[in-house]
Amino acid sequence: MTHRDGTQSHHRGAKTGVRRAARSRRYLAPMIRHVLLVAVAIAFLVPFYWMAISALKDNSQIFARPMQWWPNPVRWDNVLRALHYPGFPFLRFLWNSIFYAGCVSLGTVLSCAAVGYGFARLHFPGRDLLFAITVSTMLIPGIVIFIPTFVLFKYLGLLGTYAPLIVPAFLGNAFFIFLLRQFFLGVPQELSDAARVDGAGEWRIFWQIMLPLVRPALTVAAILSFIWTWHEFFGPLIYLSDRSQYPLSLGLFAFRAQHTTEWNLLMAASTLATLPLVIIFFCMQRSFLEGMTLTGIKGS
Numbered sequence: 001m002t003h004r005d006g007t008q009s010h011h012r013g014a015k016t017g018v019r020r021a022a023r024s025r026r027y028l029a030p031m032i033r034h035v036l037l038v039a040v041a042i043a044f045l046v047p048f049y050w051m052a053i054s055a056l057k058d059n060s061q062i063f064a065r066p067m068q069w070w071p072n073p074v075r076w077d078n079v080l081r082a083l084h085y086p087g088f089p090f091l092r093f094l095w096n097s098i099f100y101a102g103c104v105s106l107g108t109v110l111s112c113a114a115v116g117y118g119f120a121r122l123h124f125p126g127r128d129l130l131f132a133i134t135v136s137t138m139l140i141p142g143i144v145i146f147i148p149t150f151v152l153f154k155y156l157g158l159l160g161t162y163a164p165l166i167v168p169a170f171l172g173n174a175f176f177i178f179l180l181r182q183f184f185l186g187v188p189q190e191l192s193d194a195a196r197v198d199g200a201g202e203w204r205i206f207w208q209i210m211l212p213l214v215r216p217a218l219t220v221a222a223i224l225s226f227i228w229t230w231h232e233f234f235g236p237l238i239y240l241s242d243r244s245q246y247p248l249s250l251g252l253f254a255f256r257a258q259h260t261t262e263w264n265l266l267m268a269a270s271t272l273a274t275l276p277l278v279i280i281f282f283c284m285q286r287s288f289l290e291g292m293t294l295t296g297i298k299g300s
Contacts, residue, residue: 048274055079055268062263075264082268085255090269092244093251098276100162100236100247101229107169108176108225109218115172116180117206121192131181138174150238164239165232169225176221183217184210219287227277248273 054062055078057071083090119131153164187210195205211218233249240246246254252273256266 051267051274052271054264055082055271057264059262059264062267078264078268079272082265082272085265085269088251088255088269089244090248090251090272093246093248094273094276096245096251097230097247097249097273100165100232101226103162103166104169104229105222105225107166108173109222111170111172112176112221113180113211113214113218114206115177117184117210119177120181120184121206121210122202134172134174135178146238153239159239160241160245162240162245165235173225176225179221180214180217183214187213216287219284223280223284226280230277 053069053071056074056076057068057078058075061068061071082088115134119127119134149164149168153159158164191209191213192205195209200209230247231249232247233253236245236247236250237253240250243254252266252269255269
């Protein structure tokens with residue numbers, strides 16, 4: 001073998017090694033990412049799993065050492081006891097939460113879509129300044145405006161009702177206004193112009209053309225608003241006085257205050273309170289992820 005042939009063989013071997021190393025790196029990086037994602041997912045799922053299995057245990061098993069990762073025996077009757085426990089009308093609290101979160105989500109989507117459309121598609125003096133002021137309100141802590149809001153609803157005689165909790169949602173939310181405005185900006189202006197040429201008014205353009213096009217963003221706004229409202233505790237605690245009006249977040253707190261020793265029933269009630277959110281997410285998962293992905297594109 002000549003020196004030239006040896007050099008060529010050496011180069012071919014080096015190239016093969018480089019290709020193998022590149023191929024290994026190409027497969028290794030996704031593998032590492034997936035391992036990290038699985039580890040993070042497990043870290044987030046363990047508390048939920050512990051809550052769910054604690055709902056099927058006796059109190060003695062919940063605090064047993066070493067930990068019991070599976071109930072033995074499985075106490076399915078804990079769920080029925082939590083549903084029909086005296087002084088804890090779970091179904092009533094569930095309906096209150098659904099009504100409360102549903103009305104807030106509806107009001108948030110309608111008001112923020114209308115305002116976001118106005119900021120994105122309508123031209124009027126001071127529009128950009130008004131939008132800047134609207135977005136800047138996100139910097140104001142909620143507790144700062146809580147006392148004036150409380151005094152206002154007290155003056156109107158609406159304390160003890162759901163009005164102070166629901167009405168503000170129909171007046172807009174700066175975060176969702178910004179989110180929907182970014183989506184409306186991404187819709188081609190030619191669609192609006194063509195509709196105006198055909199004689200459509202601004203309201204018809206907004207309702208029949210624009211809203212269907214930004215449905216992923218509306219889904220994201222509705223789901224996030226629903227979840228945040230479902231977990232809301234401070235507002236119902238301050239504004240509601242009748243126990244029969246309590247949402248689940250406040251009802252579970254009252255249950256814990258009265259029955260601190262029955263952790264298995266508290267875990268059963270907490271699991272049942274979490275299930276509606278899990279069901280909603282899995283039913284709306286595709287639309288939610290699509291909306292979140294497009295939100296990142298439009299907002300970039």
